[in-house]
Amino acid sequence: MAFYVADWLAATSLCSPATRGIWLDLIGVMHQNDRAGSITGTVSQLARAGRCSTVEMEAAINEIVSQKIADVTRRDNVVTLTCRRMKKAENERKRAKLGMAKTRALRRGCKVIPISEPNTVTGVGTPVTPPADKTSAVKIPKIYFGYESDGKIHGINAPLLKYWKEQFPAIDVEQEIRNASVWLDSNRKRRKKDVKRFLTNWLLRKQESARPERPAASPAQQVPISAPVSKFKTEKLN
Numbered sequence: 001m002a003f004y005v006a007d008w009l010a011a012t013s014l015c016s017p018a019t020r021g022i023w024l025d026l027i028g029v030m031h032q033n034d035r036a037g038s039i040t041g042t043v044s045q046l047a048r049a050g051r052c053s054t055v056e057m058e059a060a061i062n063e064i065v066s067q068k069i070a071d072v073t074r075r076d077n078v079v080t081l082t083c084r085r086m087k088k089a090e091n092e093r094k095r096a097k098l099g100m101a102k103t104r105a106l107r108r109g110c111k112v113i114p115i116s117e118p119n120t121v122t123g124v125g126t127p128v129t130p131p132a133d134k135t136s137a138v139k140i141p142k143i144y145f146g147y148e149s150d151g152k153i154h155g156i157n158a159p160l161l162k163y164w165k166e167q168f169p170a171i172d173v174e175q176e177i178r179n180a181s182v183w184l185d186s187n188r189k190r191r192k193k194d195v196k197r198f199l200t201n202w203l204l205r206k207q208e209s210a211r212p213e214r215p216a217a218s219p220a221q222q223v224p225i226s227a228p229v230s231k232f233k234t235e236k237l238n
Contacts, residue, residue: 015069022051023060023069026039038083039081041079042078042079043079044057144195145181151181167203168207171207180199180202
């Protein structure tokens, strides 16, 4: 867990030593649970988490509210304490994870279904309802070869196939994929872990070999190798 000394000193400079110790224990419990930056419970439950009495916890909560150390919400007898710094770090991790998933999906030519996106006001993730024909998880298809099943390549979706056709116009992409599948089936001892990379390299080689050669120069344009060297007359300088 990263400990931001400057933030800690600035936030707890006017707090009593008891409140500082209780709040530090609660931050440790937040980190150990899920690093989401929040802890919820009754005063007695929070007192057990903070290793103090209920009276000390009630006093610490009041001091945390007055000094604006954390966000505190009360609903009936349940209290929620939120560390703003930990919540910000959690939202940044979620955004980075979603960005990585989008990047991997774009490379594979498929669409990402967002699970939750952070609210710009509260910073809390707002659930997004996926389409009915989709599952709630982000699906990124993986291209693989059925070594143990049918001996064919699986996982190539329509967007990726269209992209390959645009990038390799000189060849029949679908036929070359079938050719590559036959090669993989005939060379099972040379298993390929990254089948997508293998197919990309295969198509690149076929594209290079399918490029038309430059036309040969006409006889009039050809220069004989043993062309006679012109003789120059030398003149004496006066």
